[in-house]
Amino acid sequence: MRLAILALSVPILCSATEIPQGSHVALKMVNSISTRTAKEGDYVYMRTATPIAANGDIVVPEGSYVQAVVTHSLRSGRVKGKAELAIRIETLTLPSGKVVKMNPHLASVDSDGTDQKLKKENEIQQGSSHGADAAKVAEVGGAGAALGGLADRSWTGAGIGAGAGGAVGLATVLLTRGREVELRQGSTVDVVFDRPVPVD
Missing domain, CATH: 2.40.128.260 (Type IV secretion system, VirB10/TraB/TrbI)
Structure with a gap:
């Protein structure tokens, strides 16, 4: 036991x-x-x-x-x-x-x-990346406006430059992955x- x-x-x-x-x-x-x-x-x-x-x-x-x-x-x-x-x-x-x-x-x-x-x-x-994309478009568009104004020495040239720059910026975003x-x-x-x- x-x-x-x-x-x-x-x-x-x-x-x-x-x-x-x-x-x-x-x-x-x-x-x-x-x-x-x-x-x-x-x-x-x-x-x-x-x-x-x-x-x-x-x-x-x-x-x-x-x-x-x-x-x-x-x-x-x-x-x-x-x-x-x-x-x-x-x-x-x-x-x-x-x-x-x-x-x-x-x-x-x-x-x-x-x-x-x-x-x-x-x-x-x-x-x-939409925020970054918008900043990129704005940045390129602004550069286009400056170049357009310098070339034409008028606000008209600046407006055309901004439009061209914005188009380039949008293309850059569309061609770049997020x-x-x-x-x-x-x-x-x-x-x-x-x-x-x-x-x-």
Whole structure:
């Protein structure tokens, strides 16, 4: 009877170590990716920017490799249409060489000075460049007005110059694509784990 009691008192080993549900993890881009060249099926490589801890222990060290894949890539249009990029994070490679399957969702991305932001889960969309386009047209039109006035030495010449300059500016905008979505090497993305992921 005593042996049976001793056996029952031995603690049962914990289940495999895991990344807790709800964990926020920063990933650093190893390679750059842009809607200018990216296509569905392209691989994206990252590293964990900080260690991942659970219950006071580090379960995934900093610098562990993460692999993702492009699931959607759309270039910005010449007249309308915003650039879009969607990626799916698939695997984590531990220092031991073990590969762990996972699928956390994107929570935020570096804007890198642009208007790119998350449109929906795992999809990044670039903002509109209409404001910049209007400034470009106005700038070229103003230059045309100045040149027209100098050549004709009259307000009539300035008006003609402004019209010609505006036409050139509009052509420049129509022939130039809007901003692309770009995640540059060294930039970071923040991901959230919707469910626990065993790593041991």
